[in-house]
Amino acid sequence: MELPDVDDKKAGNLYSKTDLLKAASEFFNDALPRMGFQEDHFWTNIRIILCMICCSFGCYAQFVLKFPKDRIYIGVCVAGYFLFSGLVAFIDMFVIKTSVICIKVSGQTVFVDVTMLPFSQDMEIGLRNRIGPKRKAEVSYKTSVGHYFDSDGYLGQEEILAEFMKLVKKFEKEHSKEA
């Protein structure tokens, strides 16, 4: 398997979950499109649009409307803001979850999840998808972060990519079984 030309990714602190996840996330965001995986921006676009609507409500209430003259309209903007903000939170919690990138695999929209539980040394990479309204395929692989990062904090691109490709093959097999 040929490695794509991606800058070295380094975790600033090997004990920081944020740094480790950030390095892995940046690698997948750089490498997967260069390897030919098509990115699916549907849910991120929805999220961006909802955030822009939220910010529009906020800007209108803050800079255009005056209190107490426009009290009712301010109330409407506040309600609208929290409604759309709630939708964003819903998408983050139930759709995007811990996904770092959304790609197409065998024509299906697949979320690539990278997670680490608190106080754990294990990093889990997963592929998650909903096939139709009721069925879903989910494959994952968990191993110690030492398998992916060296002692200086550099991400081993070959190792993480190798595990990722195994997961893709497993996912395609599961998908063809479900179909």
Added chain:
Amino acid sequence: MEILRQYTNELRDVAKRPRSFLTQVLNLGCIVFSALMLWKGLMVVTKSESPVVVVLSGSMEPGLQRGDILFLSLYSEPFIPGDVVVFQIEGRDIPIVHRIMNVHEKDDGKLAVLTKGDNNTVGDRGLYATRQMFISRKEMMGRAQVFLPHAGMITIWLNDWPWLKYVLIGSMGFFVIIGRDT
């Protein structure tokens, strides 16, 4: 210096991906507007322009201490002597938290209120504008309903050292942009 270089590189990496940069900027916007909208929501519910204030002086001791947070409302109940109110004199930057001593209501509904700090020996006429004997309804920001003792000391510190405010907010914003908001 190493950590500064790391954060600068992270900011540069985020800026290279426009979609990711836009997402982080919108996340920062949503965080800021969440606080603003909560404030606006409180304004709408309490009908007060400043629903939460911090006591900055000791003029209401021993009942209210410096650093206490007050939650205000401006519902239509009449003001009566004994109410703790917050008012702002025209031309003065800082609102005042004092107690109502006298209330005079004219036939046309206009209100004339005299206030005094519990810890002051004289009434507030010295604090009002020139030739102003009473304060009116339009100067009232609200009536104190609930107070949280000492919960506002951080606000006092940020008031006393404004640079601290800019450093805190600036660094929080920076960390949200580079994706370290968790």
